[in-house]
Amino acid sequence: MKKLLTFASAIALTAGLAGAQEIGVVVKIGGIPWFNAMEEGIQKRAAELGVTAEMIGPVSADPALQVQAIEDLIAKGVDVIGVVPNDEAALEPVLKKAREAGIKVLSHEGPGLENVDWNFELASAQGFGEAHAKLLSDNIKGPGKYAVYVGSLTVPLHNAWADAAIAWLAANRSDLVIVGDRYGVAENVDDSRTTALDLMAANPDLKGFLAFGSQGPIGAGRAIEERGMGGQVFVAGPFSPGQGAKMVKDGVLTGGFMWNPSQAGEVFVSLGKMLVDGTEITAGTDIPGLGAVQPDAAAKDIITDNLLELNKDSVDGLAAMGL
Numbered sequence: 001m002k003k004l005l006t007f008a009s010a011i012a013l014t015a016g017l018a019g020a021q022e023i024g025v026v027v028k029i030g031g032i033p034w035f036n037a038m039e040e041g042i043q044k045r046a047a048e049l050g051v052t053a054e055m056i057g058p059v060s061a062d063p064a065l066q067v068q069a070i071e072d073l074i075a076k077g078v079d080v081i082g083v084v085p086n087d088e089a090a091l092e093p094v095l096k097k098a099r100e101a102g103i104k105v106l107s108h109e110g111p112g113l114e115n116v117d118w119n120f121e122l123a124s125a126q127g128f129g130e131a132h133a134k135l136l137s138d139n140i141k142g143p144g145k146y147a148v149y150v151g152s153l154t155v156p157l158h159n160a161w162a163d164a165a166i167a168w169l170a171a172n173r174s175d176l177v178i179v180g181d182r183y184g185v186a187e188n189v190d191d192s193r194t195t196a197l198d199l200m201a202a203n204p205d206l207k208g209f210l211a212f213g214s215q216g217p218i219g220a221g222r223a224i225e226e227r228g229m230g231g232q233v234f235v236a237g238p239f240s241p242g243q244g245a246k247m248v249k250d251g252v253l254t255g256g257f258m259w260n261p262s263q264a265g266e267v268f269v270s271l272g273k274m275l276v277d278g279t280e281i282t283a284g285t286d287i288p289g290l291g292a293v294q295p296d297a298a299a300k301d302i303i304t305d306n307l308l309e310l311n312k313d314s315v316d317g318l319a320a321m322g323l
Helices: 012-014 033-049 063-076 088-100 123-138 156-172 189-200 215-228 239-251 261-276 317-320
Strands: 023-026 052-057 078-081 104-108 119-120 142-147 176-178 204-209 232-236 257-258 301-303 308-310
Touching: 012 063, 023 063, 023 239, 023 261, 033 052, 033 104, 033 261, 052 063, 052 261, 063 078, 063 088, 078 088, 078 261, 088 104, 104 261, 119 261, 123 156, 123 232, 123 257, 142 156, 142 189, 156 176, 156 204, 189 204, 189 215, 204 215, 215 232, 215 239, 239 308, 239 317
Parallel strands: 023 052, 023 078, 078 104, 104 119, 119 301, 142 176, 142 204, 204 232
Antiparallel strands: 257 308
16 A cells, blocks of 8 residues: 655644644545645645645555555544545445544545545536536437446446436437446556457447546547547546646547546645534535535535536646646
């Protein structure tokens, strides 16, 4: 497991100042551009607020590794645990344990989690899925097939995006037929590429990929590039701009929508500190990085609309932001 270093004020720690809070965020997987950017946001906001924060990125998208990382944070006695879940069900027991220990728990991309204080999103699941479905539809002319990628079959938010996209296409493009159901490969470039090559070989009328998971569009794009199918097979999905910029310009990645993962990292720290400080989150509460929110207290969800469009015109600017 790769653990990214704690970013903290050494002076505050040495002096043991009151209110020197500690926040640990466990993400899906370490070492990929999306979560590298999130870690930068965590560090930036921690420095601004004078709190201690660390991000833990497992070496693979194995739910058991996330459970162990959270167990370690509980044993360490942090004030706040944040998580971007791979498998919500697998995390419920350990998150319950964290809350019973008096630790505040936050999630991002975990709208179904129960043992949290709040889950926050920078996009609604339906809006995000439908936006990508419309983008794919706008580019595919005439009938054909399409495939759907998700990070894994146990990532609830990816599957909620896929559900919304598939439903929109069924209602608006009955001439487009889904291949199989969905493929849980979108957190791995090589698996996404290999799956795309196999699907294109088996389905000559395959016209597109909806890829939910930051490595899915990259892998599918590489397969399309290898097959010389740019402009014939289209890929819509969220990806790191710096990683996908060349393929967008070359026409092998159609584009997509995303939110700023660095911004999400900042929200983990801002919201975590607010909770430890006893700030009540109600309608109109201003949370840095989210704005004035309208929380759903019953569902423990804070959902805002902070989408960025990925296309030939925007990708360089977004990449320059370190995304």
